[in-house]
Amino acid sequence: MARYSNNIPFTNIDNAFVAAEIAKFMTNEGFKSINYKGQQVWKKGSGIITAPQYLSITFTPNSILVEAFIKQALLPGVYVGEMGITGFYGAMPKQLLAGRVRSVENYLYSILQQQQAQVPPQV
Numbered sequence: 193m194a195r196y197s198n199n200i201p202f203t204n205i206d207n208a209f210v211a212a213e214i215a216k217f218m219t220n221e222g223f224k225s226i227n228y229k230g231q232q233v234w235k236k237g238s239g240i241i242t243a244p245q246y247l248s249i250t251f252t253p254n255s256i257l258v259e260a261f262i263k264q265a266l267l268p269g270v271y272v273g274e275m276g277i278t279g280f281y282g283a284m285p286k287q288l289l290a291g292r293v294r295s296v297e298n299y300l301y302s303i304l305q306q307q308q309a310q311v312p313p314q315v
Contacts, residue, residue: 195261196277196293200300205307207251210300214249217299221292223247236292243285246274247296256300260293262286 215225223234223245234247248259262285264273275281277290 194276195259195274198258198297200256200258201254202256202304203254205304210303213303245289247293258297260289262289
Protein backbone atom coordinates (compact mmCIF):
# COMPACT_ATOMS: atom_id res chain seq x y z
CA MET A 193 0.00 0.00 0.00
CA ALA A 194 1.28 3.47 -0.85
CA ARG A 195 2.12 6.27 1.52
CA TYR A 196 -0.64 8.47 2.87
CA SER A 197 -0.42 11.84 1.13
CA ASN A 198 -2.27 15.14 1.68
CA ASN A 199 -1.47 18.38 -0.10
CA ILE A 200 -2.55 21.40 1.99
CA PRO A 201 -2.81 24.60 -0.10
CA PHE A 202 -1.90 28.00 1.33
CA THR A 203 -0.95 31.53 0.34
CA ASN A 204 1.32 34.10 1.97
CA ILE A 205 2.81 32.28 4.95
CA ASP A 206 6.19 32.40 6.61
CA ASN A 207 7.64 28.95 5.80
CA ALA A 208 10.43 29.31 8.38
CA PHE A 209 7.94 30.09 11.15
CA VAL A 210 5.66 27.18 10.22
CA ALA A 211 8.64 24.80 9.93
CA ALA A 212 9.88 25.83 13.40
CA GLU A 213 6.41 25.35 14.91
CA ILE A 214 6.08 21.92 13.31
CA ALA A 215 9.56 20.95 14.56
CA LYS A 216 8.54 21.87 18.13
CA PHE A 217 5.27 19.96 17.79
CA MET A 218 6.90 16.84 16.34
CA THR A 219 9.66 16.83 18.97
CA ASN A 220 7.06 17.12 21.74
CA GLU A 221 5.23 14.13 20.18
CA GLY A 222 8.42 12.03 20.45
CA PHE A 223 9.50 12.15 16.80
CA LYS A 224 13.10 12.65 15.68
CA SER A 225 14.19 14.24 12.42
CA ILE A 226 16.19 11.80 10.28
CA ASN A 227 17.35 11.37 6.70
CA TYR A 228 15.39 8.55 5.06
CA LYS A 229 16.43 7.70 1.49
CA GLY A 230 17.60 11.27 0.88
CA GLN A 231 14.49 12.91 2.38
CA GLN A 232 14.16 14.62 5.77
CA VAL A 233 11.38 12.86 7.67
CA TRP A 234 10.15 12.58 11.23
CA LYS A 235 10.50 9.10 12.75
CA LYS A 236 9.02 7.65 15.92
CA GLY A 237 9.85 4.26 17.32
CA SER A 238 12.69 1.83 16.85
CA GLY A 239 10.61 -1.04 15.57
CA ILE A 240 11.23 -3.40 18.47
CA ILE A 241 7.62 -3.49 19.68
CA THR A 242 5.74 -1.82 16.82
CA ALA A 243 6.67 -0.72 13.31
CA PRO A 244 8.55 2.57 13.03
CA GLN A 245 6.30 5.50 12.11
CA TYR A 246 7.37 8.11 9.57
CA LEU A 247 5.94 11.53 8.76
CA SER A 248 7.20 13.83 6.05
CA ILE A 249 6.28 17.51 5.85
CA THR A 250 7.47 19.21 2.66
CA PHE A 251 6.97 22.85 1.72
CA THR A 252 6.25 23.64 -1.93
CA PRO A 253 5.62 27.15 -3.29
CA ASN A 254 1.86 27.13 -2.58
CA SER A 255 1.25 24.08 -0.41
CA ILE A 256 2.49 21.80 2.32
CA LEU A 257 2.70 18.11 1.47
CA VAL A 258 2.09 15.75 4.41
CA GLU A 259 3.08 12.12 3.87
CA ALA A 260 2.92 9.26 6.38
CA PHE A 261 3.87 5.59 6.36
CA ILE A 262 5.03 2.73 8.51
CA LYS A 263 7.64 0.15 7.65
CA GLN A 264 6.30 -3.27 6.61
CA ALA A 265 7.70 -6.04 8.78
CA LEU A 266 8.88 -9.30 7.28
CA LEU A 267 9.99 -10.52 10.71
CA PRO A 268 10.24 -8.66 14.03
CA GLY A 269 12.85 -5.97 13.41
CA VAL A 270 13.22 -6.86 9.69
CA TYR A 271 11.45 -4.37 7.41
CA VAL A 272 10.99 -4.69 3.65
CA GLY A 273 8.78 -1.85 2.49
CA GLU A 274 6.35 0.92 3.29
CA MET A 275 2.64 0.85 4.11
CA GLY A 276 0.16 3.71 4.22
CA ILE A 277 -2.14 4.32 7.17
CA THR A 278 -5.22 2.46 5.94
CA GLY A 279 -6.06 -1.21 5.52
CA PHE A 280 -6.37 -4.24 7.76
CA TYR A 281 -2.78 -5.55 7.66
CA GLY A 282 -0.87 -3.79 10.44
CA ALA A 283 -4.06 -2.11 11.65
CA MET A 284 -2.85 -1.21 15.16
CA PRO A 285 0.32 0.72 14.19
CA LYS A 286 -1.54 2.26 11.25
CA GLN A 287 -4.28 3.45 13.58
CA LEU A 288 -1.72 5.02 15.93
CA LEU A 289 -0.03 6.84 13.06
CA ALA A 290 -3.37 7.92 11.55
CA GLY A 291 -4.23 9.65 14.84
CA ARG A 292 -0.88 11.41 14.85
CA VAL A 293 -1.33 12.48 11.24
CA ARG A 294 -4.72 14.02 12.11
CA SER A 295 -3.09 15.88 15.02
CA VAL A 296 -0.29 17.21 12.80
CA GLU A 297 -2.70 18.28 10.05
CA ASN A 298 -5.02 20.00 12.54
CA TYR A 299 -2.01 21.81 13.98
CA LEU A 300 -0.91 22.84 10.49
CA TYR A 301 -4.40 24.12 9.66
CA SER A 302 -4.47 26.18 12.88
CA ILE A 303 -1.04 27.71 12.11
CA LEU A 304 -2.08 28.49 8.54
CA GLN A 305 -5.31 30.14 9.73
CA GLN A 306 -3.32 32.29 12.19
CA GLN A 307 -0.85 33.27 9.45
CA GLN A 308 -3.70 34.10 7.02
CA ALA A 309 -5.41 36.27 9.64
CA GLN A 310 -2.22 38.32 10.05
CA VAL A 311 -1.83 39.06 6.32
CA PRO A 312 -3.68 42.20 5.21
CA PRO A 313 -6.12 41.61 2.32
CA GLN A 314 -4.84 42.33 -1.19
CA VAL A 315 -6.61 45.17 -3.03
